[in-house]
Amino acid sequence: MTFAESVRVALTAIRANRMRSSLTVLGVVIGVLSVVLLVAVGSGARAVVTAGVEDLGSNLLLVAPGSFEFGQAPTRSQFTLDDIDDLSRELRDRAQVTGSIASGERVRSDTGSAFTSVIGVTADFEDVVNRPVARGEFLNESDLATGRRVAVLGATAAEGLFGGIDPIARNITIGGLRFRVIGTVEPLGTALGVDRDSQVYVPLTAAQRLFGIRTIDTLFVRTDDRADLDGVTLAIERVLSERFEPDEFSVLSQDEILGVAGRILDTLTLVLAAIAGISLLVGGIGVSNIMLVSVSERTREIGLRKALGARTTEITRQFLVEAIVLCGIGGVLGAGLGVGLSIVADRWTPVPAEVTWWSVALAFGVSVLVGVVFGVFPARRAGRLDPVVALRRE
Amino acid sequence: MEPTDATPVIEVVDVTRSYELGARAEPVAALRGVSFVVEQGGFVAIVGPSGSGKSTLLNLIGALDRPTTGTVRINGRDIAALNDTQLARLRNTQIGFVFQQFQLLPRTSATDNVALPLVYAGLGRAERVERARAALSAVGLGHRLTHQPNELSGGEQQRVAIARALVTDPRLILADEPTGNLDTATGDDVMALLEALNADRGVALVVITHDPDIAGRAPRQIRLRDGVSVGATRGDPLTRTASERLHDGPPGVQGIGGA
Numbered sequence: 001m002t003f004a005e006s007v008r009v010a011l012t013a014i015r016a017n018r019m020r021s022s023l024t025v026l027g028v029v030i031g032v033l034s035v036v037l038l039v040a041v042g043s044g045a046r047a048v049v050t051a052g053v054e055d056l057g058s059n060l061l062l063v064a065p066g067s068f069e070f071g072q073a074p075t076r077s078q079f080t081l082d083d084i085d086d087l088s089r090e091l092r093d094r095a096q097v098t099g100s101i102a103s104g105e106r107v108r109s110d111t112g113s114a115f116t117s118v119i120g121v122t123a124d125f126e127d128v129v130n131r132p133v134a135r136g137e138f139l140n141e142s143d144l145a146t147g148r149r150v151a152v153l154g155a156t157a158a159e160g161l162f163g164g165i166d167p168i169a170r171n172i173t174i175g176g177l178r179f180r181v182i183g184t185v186e187p188l189g190t191a192l193g194v195d196r197d198s199q200v201y202v203p204l205t206a207a208q209r210l211f212g213i214r215t216i217d218t219l220f221v222r223t224d225d226r227a228d229l230d231g232v233t234l235a236i237e238r239v240l241s242e243r244f245e246p247d248e249f250s251v252l253s254q255d256e257i258l259g260v261a262g263r264i265l266d267t268l269t270l271v272l273a274a275i276a277g278i279s280l281l282v283g284g285i286g287v288s289n290i291m292l293v294s295v296s297e298r299t300r301e302i303g304l305r306k307a308l309g310a311r312t313t314e315i316t317r318q319f320l321v322e323a324i325v326l327c328g329i330g331g332v333l334g335a336g337l338g339v340g341l342s343i344v345a346d347r348w349t350p351v352p353a354e355v356t357w358w359s360v361a362l363a364f365g366v367s368v369l370v371g372v373v374f375g376v377f378p379a380r381r382a383g384r385l386d387p388v389v390a391l392r393r394e
Numbered sequence: 395m396e397p398t399d400a401t402p403v404i405e406v407v408d409v410t411r412s413y414e415l416g417a418r419a420e421p422v423a424a425l426r427g428v429s430f431v432v433e434q435g436g437f438v439a440i441v442g443p444s445g446s447g448k449s450t451l452l453n454l455i456g457a458l459d460r461p462t463t464g465t466v467r468i469n470g471r472d473i474a475a476l477n478d479t480q481l482a483r484l485r486n487t488q489i490g491f492v493f494q495q496f497q498l499l500p501r502t503s504a505t506d507n508v509a510l511p512l513v514y515a516g517l518g519r520a521e522r523v524e525r526a527r528a529a530l531s532a533v534g535l536g537h538r539l540t541h542q543p544n545e546l547s548g549g550e551q552q553r554v555a556i557a558r559a560l561v562t563d564p565r566l567i568l569a570d571e572p573t574g575n576l577d578t579a580t581g582d583d584v585m586a587l588l589e590a591l592n593a594d595r596g597v598a599l600v601v602i603t604h605d606p607d608i609a610g611r612a613p614r615q616i617r618l619r620d621g622v623s624v625g626a627t628r629g630d631p632l633t634r635t636a637s638e639r640l641h642d643g644p645p646g647v648q649g650i651g652g653a
Contacts, residue, residue, distance in 0.1 A: 004511060016501050120470020304497045307458060308558070309514040311479050388453045391497070 002319075006314075009221045010322035011131050013294070014329075021326060024290040028330025028370065029337065031280030032363040036338025039359035041345070043332030044352030048253070049261045051186040052190075055131065056177065058227040061095075062252040063219035063236060064073045070381055079216040081204065083240065084122060087221065090239050095232050098124040099216040107200055109161040109172045112250035118159055118200045120207020133199070133229055136168045138202050147205035151179040155187040156197040174202070175210050205223025221251075229253060271357070283330065284370035291378035295385075303380050303390025312360050315382030322366055323375025335360045397571060399595035401470040403456050403566045403598040404432040409464035410621075411450050426621040427464070429470065435596040437589070439609035448602050455600065456491060456568050457484045459538075459568075460547035471563055485531040486514050490559025492588070494541065496569035498543040498553045499556075503537045504530060507560045529557040533587060556587060566598045567591065573608055585611055 014021045022129040079099065087097045098121060105118040107149050125131060126138040143150055152173060153179070160180075167181045179202060208214055223232045233251045240249050295302070295380040303317055310318075339355050346353040409428050412421040423555045442448050451457050453459035454466050457473050458481075469488055473481060491497075498507045504505050508526035517525070530536055533553040543551055543590060559567050569588060573581030585601075585608060594601040601612060609615050617624050 002516075009513075012502070300497065301499060304499075305510070305514070306482065306493050307456065308511040309482050309484060309562075311482040311514070313479075314514060387458045391458075391493070392449075 001267070003317075005323060006317050006321040009318055010325045013298075013322055014326060017294070020290060020293075025288055025327055025330040025333065027283030027286035028327050028367050029279070029283075029334040030263070030333050031276065031283035032277035033186035033338040033341065034271060034279045034365050035049055035363040035366070036355065036359050037278075037341050037345070040338070040353040040355045041351060042265065042272045043044060043275075043344060043354040043356045043359075045268065046262060046265040047354045048352045049265060050350055053261070056254060057142055057222065058127070058254055059223045059229060060237065060254060061221040061223070061229065061233060062174050062257065063240070064250055065220065065248065066083060066251060067247050067250050077215050078244065079215050079219055081216065083243070084216070086221065086239050087219065087236060091221065093234060094228055094235075095221050095223050096124045096128050097219065098122045098128040099219045100129075100202065101211065101213065101215070101217045102126065102265060103207075104213050105200075105210075106136045107157070107172055107174050108172035109160065109167070111163060111165065112161040114157065114160045114198070116160075116198045116200060117194075118202060118207065118210070120204040120211075121201050123222070125201070128220045131188070132186045134184045134186045135166070136181070139201065143203045144205055147209060149177060149179045150182045150184060150203065152183040152201040153181055154185050154197040154199040154201075156195070158184045159201050167171025168229050172304050174198075174200070177210060178253075179206075180239035181296075184224055205346070210294060222347065225264045255336060277366070280370065282367060283367075284327070284374045285325055287326055287371060288374035288378060290326075291375055293382070294322070295319060295378045295382040298382075299390045301386060302385050303387045303393070306385070307391060312383040315385075316379045319379035320372070321384045322373045323359065323379065324371035327371030328364075331364040332369065335364050338363070396563050402431045402433050402467075403469060404430075404600070405465070405467040406430050406451075406455065406472075407465040407467075409454060409461045409466055410449075410567075411454065411459070411462050413596075418488045424621055425454075425461075427625050428618070428621070430616050432598055432600060435592070435598055437599045437612050437614070438601070439612035439615045439619065439649075440600060440602045441604065441606070441609040443604060446618040447621040448604075448618055449615065450621075451479050452568060452602050456489055457481045457560075460578060465614075470498075482514070486511055486565050488566060489560055490564040490571045491564065492552070492555050492567060492569040493561050494574040496543070496548075496555045496575070498551055498554055500544065501542055502536060503540045503542055504546070504554045506558075507543070507554055508561050508636065511558060511562045516633040525561055526557070529561040530554070532591075545559055547580075548576050548623050549583060551585065552576060552580075556584070556591070560591065560597075564597065566600065569599065569601045570599065571603055573603070573605065581608070 051321065063079070064081065084097050084099050091097060101120045102117055103243050103313070104113050104115060106113065107118065121139065122144055123138065124168050126133065131138065133152070134150070138152055139150065142148070151174070153161065161167065161172060162170065167184060170181050173179070180232070190196065206364050208234060221232060221236060223229055251336065261348060305315060342353040342355045345351045407429050409425055410423060411425040414421050414422040420559050428447070428451065438450055440451060450459070455460055455468065457468055460474050468484060471484065473484070499510070505523060505526045507521040508529050512522040512525060527536070527539060530539060533556050535550060535553050535557065538546060538550060543554070546554065565618065567588065572588065573584055576584060588599055588601070589611065591597050623631060
């Protein structure tokens with residue numbers, strides 16, 4: 001009996017019990033589907049983070065307080081405007097430096113009100129962190145020097161506070177203080193889970209007065225030349241070392257940020273895949289169960305086949321192939337559905353999903369492996385049946 | 395050895411078969427010393443009430459089981475000396491089974507049912523179909539090739555089973571109560587078909603039955619009671635007992651001793 005013959009016999013048997021076969025296959029389908037879909041969601045989240053970080057530009061450096069590691073407690077920043085000045089002077093020909101402080105505040109206009117993120121920034125923020133102005137203008141050096149109460153609105157912030165009205169030269173109040181709107185920013189979308197369009201930018205000095213602090217949360221440095229990234233990093237460390245201990249600040253490149261975020265998300269993806277793997281395992285046990293039922297139901301058929309000259313190995317192979325074919329069908333359907341649902345989820349739901357081909361291959365491979373592993377026991381039982389006993393079974 | 399024309403199809407010499415029913419229970423003897431010979435082209439009925447050991451004997455001469463003591467030779471080959479794979483091959487090539495319950499695969503066409511033994515003989519699909527059709531025509535079912543068992547009458551189903559027994563061109567057809575599930579008229583037809591195959595093709599035919607009318611159609615009967623053969627029609631040259639053959643001289647002795 002050739003292998004092709006075994007597959008043909010298996011397909012005949014599977015067709016003969018459509019309902020039961022479908023339900024068995026369903027278990028495998030759900031298992032494979034879960035693996036593909038959940039891994040796609042995990043990868044989708046990773047892709048969003050990666051895109052968000054890359055959006056900042058590969059020549060951007062972040063200076064954050066404390067040491068920046070997975071599991072490290074947040075540290076309160078001790079940076080001040082002096083640090084921006086010192087760094088700007090030191091890196092004059094090589095990079096632009098800016099910094100920001102942020103706080104959630106109630107922002108009101110005559111026509112609207114929103115609780116949103118108010119960010120104090122320097123004039124260079126526009127270029128360093130890339131906030132292209134849509135209308136009006138961005139904050140300038142003079143606004144910063146005098147702590148002038150002017151504001152630039154993100155796209156949705158402008159829409160929320162003023163609706164269709166042009167907000168330029170209109171007033172808003174932040175924490176009870178009045179600010180004059182001088183510009184709006186182009187829509188930027190969401191990055192790293194932050195809706196950049198809902199932000200309101202004010203001069204850093206005005207923000208410090210508003211929040212009652214003298215520090216700056218984060219410094220941003222954009223090098224003129226990507227190749228100078230390491231040199232600039234060293235320069236920043238040298239300048240800041242004059243005021244801070246080495247473990248009181250960290251200079252982060254995009255790769256380092258991605259590294260930390262990536263490790264978290266890889267863990268997440270792995271956990272999701274493991275959960276999905278359990279459902280695949282349960283599907284496999286279902287296959288084993290059904291194959292045992294099938295062997296016991298078809299005892300007479302097995303006895304007959306043996307009487308007609310089937311060898312033990314041929315009977316074993318027939319049932320093993322049947323289990324593998326069942327799982328294979330489930331694997332193909334599950335992978336197809338998983339890919340389809342991932343695409344649907346990515347396109348029509350807020351959940352990002354990115355199909356990874358290794359997960360499809362893995363899930364399909366595992367489902368066939370499940371067929372082998374869970375098929376062997378029932379198949380061997382079938383092969384070992386005594387034809388005399390098997391033929392007599394009613 | 396290659397069986398010659400003189401080699402009997404079946405030789406059963408002092409065969410016993412007992413079953414272990416449990417660790418402490420005494421073994422139960424189903425056969426307690428049975429001997430007989432079926433020559434090439436012979437026709438024998440094995441008769442006896444239920445519990446007499448008919449089924450046990452059928453399993454032995456069908457190469458489905460091995461004796462506890464004694465010797466069973468099929469076409470000269472001692473089945474005790476064969477492993478499971480060799481027994482499967484022996485069943486496949488030299489024995490055709492016909493069962494009381496027909497034992498056809500459901501939802502499977504007559505052609506595919508008949509072709510089933512050829513699958514295990516390793517034949518290609520085209521040749522299997524061709525031979526299955528020929529066998530079905532030989533049993534008068536050339537017009538029922540694609541019918542499934544549930545679309546056939548009992549008599550037709552048993553004919554399909556006979557075609558399946560025939561398709562490998564065996565030297566022996568073992569029929570276990572072949573008319574047991576059929577009405578008398580249909581049963582007679584089936585028996586007539588088996589007898590015709592025996593007469594025309596020279597296939598040895600062993601019919602196991604408890605029906606005296608069916609048994610009476612065979613020129614020789616082996617009667618079993620409580621695991622021993624009780625009385626047999628002597629003198630039939632095709633189905634003498636082993637001891638009779640032993641007195642016959644060279645051809646018979648060669649037939650037994652040469653395996």
